[in-house]
Amino acid sequence: MLFELLLLIGTLTVLYYFHLKRKWTLWEKKGVPFIPGTFPFGSTAVFNWDVVLGRKNFNQMALEQASSLGFPKVFGVYDFGTPLLVVNDPEIAKQVMVKDFDHFVNRQGDALAFLLEGKTEVDQAWGKQITSLRGEEWKHSRMTFTPIFTGGKLKGMIHFIHQVTDELIKSLDACVAKDQPVNLKDKFGNMSMDAISSCAFGLNANSFNDKNSTNKRHARRIFRNSGKDFFKLFCAMMPGGVKLMELMNIPVMKGPETEFFLKIIRDTIAHRLLTKTRRNDLVDLMIDAMNENRTKGAREDQDSDELSIGATALVILVAGYDTTAQTMALTSYYLAKNPDCQEKLYQEIMDAVSEMDDEHPDYNLVQGLPYLDMVVHETLRIMPALGVITRGCSKDYPFPGIDYVIPKGTELHIYVGGIHMNPDIYPDPEKFDPERFSKEAKAERHPYAFLGFGQGPRSCIGMRFALLEAKLALFATLRKYKLKTCPETVEAFTLDPSAILSNPKEDLLIKLEAR
Ligand code: HEM
Numbered sequence: 256m257l258f259e260l261l262l263l264i265g266t267l268t269v270l271y272y273f274h275l276k277r278k279w280t281l282w283e284k285k286g287v288p289f290i291p292g293t294f295p296f297g298s299t300a301v302f303n304w305d306v307v308l309g310r311k312n313f314n315q316m317a318l319e320q321a322s323s324l325g326f327p328k329v330f331g332v333y334d335f336g337t338p339l340l341v342v343n344d345p346e347i348a349k350q351v352m353v354k355d356f357d358h359f360v361n362r363q364g365d366a367l368a369f370l371l372e373g374k375t376e377v378d379q380a381w382g383k384q385i386t387s388l389r390g391e392e393w394k395h396s397r398m399t400f401t402p403i404f405t406g407g408k409l410k411g412m413i414h415f416i417h418q419v420t421d422e423l424i425k426s427l428d429a430c431v432a433k434d435q436p437v438n439l440k441d442k443f444g445n446m447s448m449d450a451i452s453s454c455a456f457g458l459n460a461n462s463f464n465d466k467n468s469t470n471k472r473h474a475r476r477i478f479r480n481s482g483k484d485f486f487k488l489f490c491a492m493m494p495g496g497v498k499l500m501e502l503m504n505i506p507v508m509k510g511p512e513t514e515f516f517l518k519i520i521r522d523t524i525a526h527r528l529l530t531k532t533r534r535n536d537l538v539d540l541m542i543d544a545m546n547e548n549r550t551k552g553a554r555e556d557q558d559s560d561e562l563s564i565g566a567t568a569l570v571i572l573v574a575g576y577d578t579t580a581q582t583m584a585l586t587s588y589y590l591a592k593n594p595d596c597q598e599k600l601y602q603e604i605m606d607a608v609s610e611m612d613d614e615h616p617d618y619n620l621v622q623g624l625p626y627l628d629m630v631v632h633e634t635l636r637i638m639p640a641l642g643v644i645t646r647g648c649s650k651d652y653p654f655p656g657i658d659y660v661i662p663k664g665t666e667l668h669i670y671v672g673g674i675h676m677n678p679d680i681y682p683d684p685e686k687f688d689p690e691r692f693s694k695e696a697k698a699e700r701h702p703y704a705f706l707g708f709g710q711g712p713r714s715c716i717g718m719r720f721a722l723l724e725a726k727l728a729l730f731a732t733l734r735k736y737k738l739k740t741c742p743e744t745v746e747a748f749t750l751d752p753s754a755i756l757s758n759p760k761e762d763l764l765i766k767l768e769a770r
């Protein structure tokens with residue numbers, strides 16, 4: 256009996272393999288270079304053995320794939336045996352992200368969409384948040400929440416960020432007083448957590464004073480995958496896996512961390528409604544947006560709206576935390592290593608300070624500093640938080656330039672890291688050179704050669720907020736200190752294999768000298 260069973264499994268595996276192999280040759284016939292991949296995972300950055308086994312960061316994997324093929328405009332990889340097209344060219348990225356957006360409204364393809372359809376509370380929260388929503392549901396959610404990130408609304412919140420930059424400077428002062436190197440990941444991690452907690456929920460996360468802050472620990476966990484997380488994903492991918500896990504009340508997504516943040520969000524909303532207090536922060540704006548929609552009769556379903564608020568607040572917290580923290584930490588690291596750029600930025604900041612009436616810069620002033628903007632963009636070019644942006648094809652799509660129709664349900668990967676590191680687009684791509692983002696340099700380049708925040712209707716909704724926070728923090732830091740490398744500064748860093756974003760694995764340590 257056992258022999259027959261093994262024989263059956265063996266035969267099915269071989270048949271399945273040949274079935275996939277037939278699909279794989281499709282790419283070769285169309286002249287698209289492809290990476291053959293390891294059966295059964297395939298070779299995408301996401302499902303690659305090196306990534307699954309925690310040997311490589313998946314953004315790094317993507318960049319290596321693009322570079323190993325000499326940065327072709329498009330190439331094929333296999334995602335669990337399904338051919339998947341990788342876009343590595345700004346013009347084609349524009350086609351997909353903007354011109355033919357009606358084909359690519361979704362972020363995920365159909366093959367793994369069921370992973371977001373679990374019915375546990377945790378999976379519902381992830382499935383209902385704006386980054387995962389599909390089609391009309393996404394359009395509704397995006398329309399509802401876009402107005403809360405306008406310049407006007409951010410101006411109303413800037414004083415919350417000023418309070419946190421004051422905390423940041425106090426904490427940096429303490430390091431300088433003790434003549435200690437500053438751990439950039441740590442300091443800017445605290446800054447980001449406190450800024451987002453304050454602006455989004457009116458909470459004092461107290462990260463600078465509480466070394467073991469639960470908020471930070473849980474937020475970091477959400478963007479890191481352990482062996483257990485991969486094992487759970489693997490089980491969920493088995494036929495009937497999600498249903499079985501649901502019956503056992505095991506969520507596919509990370510349970511305790513999600514529940515922790517959902518509770519914070521619920522308590523905040525309940526407190527606001529009970530006390531009728533208003534802070535004009537993101538929670539208030541989300542409640543307003545939802546009420547406005549209901550008044551307009553756009554949506555009757557109150558439960559669904561409330562789930563959408565909870566889920567979106569959750570994603571604001573997690574999408575805003577690590578991405579912005581890393582951008583601030585890396586910008587400071589690159590400035591310490593490039594004193595000429597730092598000096599130029601310092602001069603720009605001091606010129607601005609001489610025109611300020613107030614202790615803190617206002618919104619227009621900080622957003623209008625050209626070199627500060629160039630420095631942050633160059634950091635995001637070298638190290639984009641998301642090295643791969645995905646889109647799901649929702650209608651058959653005749654791909655421009657290739658005699659091939661991408662079938663509905665296919666997932667496309669846009670390799671941001673590949674475009675940002677392509678020497679034909681950015682000569683000497685490893686070099687930190689903010690001049691690449693001067694007005695003149697940008698005018699000579701394809702506008703979609705920078706994808707640090709994505710592009711088109713599905714681009715980062717929090718971009719303005721992130722840039723405001725990062726610029727305020729860098730303004731305050733550089734105004735007061737010179738950033739210097741020290742013996743503890745790593746010459747180069749590697750990327751954390753357990754991180755979903757491109758986070759440095761090593762600590763980024765530098766010394767500060769009071770100006
Ligand atoms: C420097 C910091 C940040 C970077 C580099 C970043 C980058 C990105 C990228 C690359 C995307 C995907 C865009 C696409 O698919 O075209 C994205 C989406 C998103 N980001 Fe950000 N982000 C940052 C900060 C933030 C902040 C602070 C928030 C919230 C306050 C936020 C909320 C979101 C949301 C909700 C989406 C999904 C939008 C949608 O599906 O419609 N991000 N971000």
